[in-house]
Amino acid sequence: MDLTLIQEAFDRVSKKQKIGYTKTQDVIDRTLHELQVAVQQMSDISDSSSTNEQRPLLIGLQGKLTEFGPSNQVGALQKDVNLAVSKYGKLLDRAFCTDIAKAYREAEFNGHLINEIVAVHFYRQGLFDLGDCFVHETQEPNAMALKTPFFEMYQNLEQLRARNLEPVLNWARQNRPALQKKGSSLEFQLHQLQFVHVLHNVGRSEALQYARASFGPFASCHITDIQRLMGCLLWAGRLEASPYSDLLAPSHWDAVALEFTRECCNLLGQAYESPLQVTVSAGSQALPTLIKLVTVMANKKQEWHTMKQLPVETQLDNAFQFHSIFACPVSREQSTAENPPMLMACGHVLCKQSIQKLVKGNSRTFKCPYCPLETTSSQCRQIYF
Template identity: 60%
Template sequence: MDLASMQDAFDRVTKKQKLSYAKTEDVIDKFMHEIQAAASKLDQGDVVDHSAVLSELQAKLTAAVNQLSSAQKEVNLALSKYGKVMDKQFCADLSKAYRDMDFDHRLVNQIIALHFYRQGMFELGDCFVGEAQESEGAAALKLPFFEMYQILEHMRNKNLEPAIEWAKSHHKELKEKGSSLEFKLHQLEFVQTLLKAGRWEALLYGRRIFGKFPDHLGVIKKLMACMVYFARDVGSNPYKELLAPSHWESVALEFTRECCGLLGQGYESPLHVTLSAGSQALPTLLKLSSVMSNKKGEWQAMKQLPVEIELDKEFQFHSIFACPVSRDQSSAENPPMLLPCGHVLCKQSIVKLAKGNTRPFKCPYCPMEASSSHCRQIHF
């Protein structure tokens, strides 16, 4: 999708519309002025020729109407071009990019139900599970996500106790992952105690809790120093960033990530990721299907796309090597191989260049020669 051309066409329409609006206002003002002037002349009675005044007024109003029509034509022309740009960018028949594949309908239903539960739409998820007759799978994750959203609701109300209890019950798992979520929750509670109950209560809370987190001694020292400066002007407090409300949002986000991680789920919904990545790949797939329209059987049987599809970094979950010679992605049967010169090709490309294993070959990217026995498999 060419967003730049769509934006340019839209900008042209808005520019023409603004010019037309300004011209319309000017013409209406001119209308009023001419009508008032003609009325003043007509009030003079028999001194003036009434028919001549009205004829002159009609001629002036007709000229003004023609100006409006000209401006409106320019707007309509820009709108027509914008519509053509939109039609060109959006293809109504998306089925052209569809390939016949066997789907596990139960798995698809579970992904959809899981998406509803992940978004906190529990009633809608229950309704979908009931109508799809999927009593297992995603429905089993409803309770953990329901608990997560309840805790997040308490955090929005500045109540950290449920979140702290959850972190305590998962202390071992969080520690194994190297997560500092539990400490950050106590840090927020310390700051909230300082703001609401004062320094003495915050000090008691810190003495009772922070000894359990020796790995965060640097932050603990800053919290203690922030408590000393607390009674002074906030602007002069060198540790005022510890009091920023933005910490609540960041900790809530980290809590959500850790909850999903312990459930074996990614932070982003699989359904959302799939649809977002698919929408980016769709223009390329539509062009490819159009080019191969005369080879429908080959398109349906194709196991690997003959073109590269660029996706944003957010959709890159692991390293993928594509051979610069064959453009094929590496696989277990066709792994990436390091040449002595430092360039990397896939194994099948090296076999073709070396005519099997019979003779040395020249690297496609430098003058150095190599043999297949001198190439080493590399791992990403």
């Protein structure tokens, strides 16, 4: 949804309303001035004067108001504002009031699986009471399997945000083999934070003692970082004014909290981002394209529910691109499982259907569209991204 267009339309309506208000106020002020002048002139005439002497004043006032036309001016201004508001309302209706049910496609869903996904989403967001209530209402006891691990994760995060690293360090020690297998540096980052915290808040000797007890297993991989930490010992008590002051930045704690969350979800076999949230967000971006497709096909009296592949490309942000995408340089079509990318002997890559079309007229060899080399279909190999 492009909110920029809506914002620009709102700004135009707001500007037109302000201009209309200013001009309307000017019309009212001028009309009031003419009335006050006429009243003053009539009051200057004595009460004993005849009505004939007041009539010219009234006729003159009427003539000025007729020539000035305050009601016509105010009406025209109001009409412009109403027209702008009407157009803005239609734009909002198109953007927010679309019948999204048109984009619904009949599909078989596993209700139990969906309930489990929703329950796990609540637990991974830290909404444990809501998750328990949902599990109780849907009667899906299997969905509570991940409650305990996520509950422990959030308890450790609370301690981490309170600058207490011991619970997270204990978790990292217990899972050291799995973290090392993944090449994770989380445990060292935790020890680094704890070292700086001890040096800055306790003292040099305590920090040195902590370094001797903790940094040994990481010397082979993080020797440069350890040497930099040892340099901090020379600035004990004034670390904030040292060349190592960046180690005191709160961003290090935020980065470690994020890394801990990622590693914890990974060891649980869960993605860091909630699958339900990713699905809903991606669907929201694709929804306008789907609704437009349904509308166009309905006008052509065609059905899209039976299609195995959408006839249009759905643009999503880079955050929703989880794998490489290949588009054939000849057909300009995106590769699929039925039409995979194929590597030719010359090193160029085409989709399978494009190669089949090139081979159709040549029983043995065919020329690459991008270089002089010739090859055969049997020499082409499928590429896996």
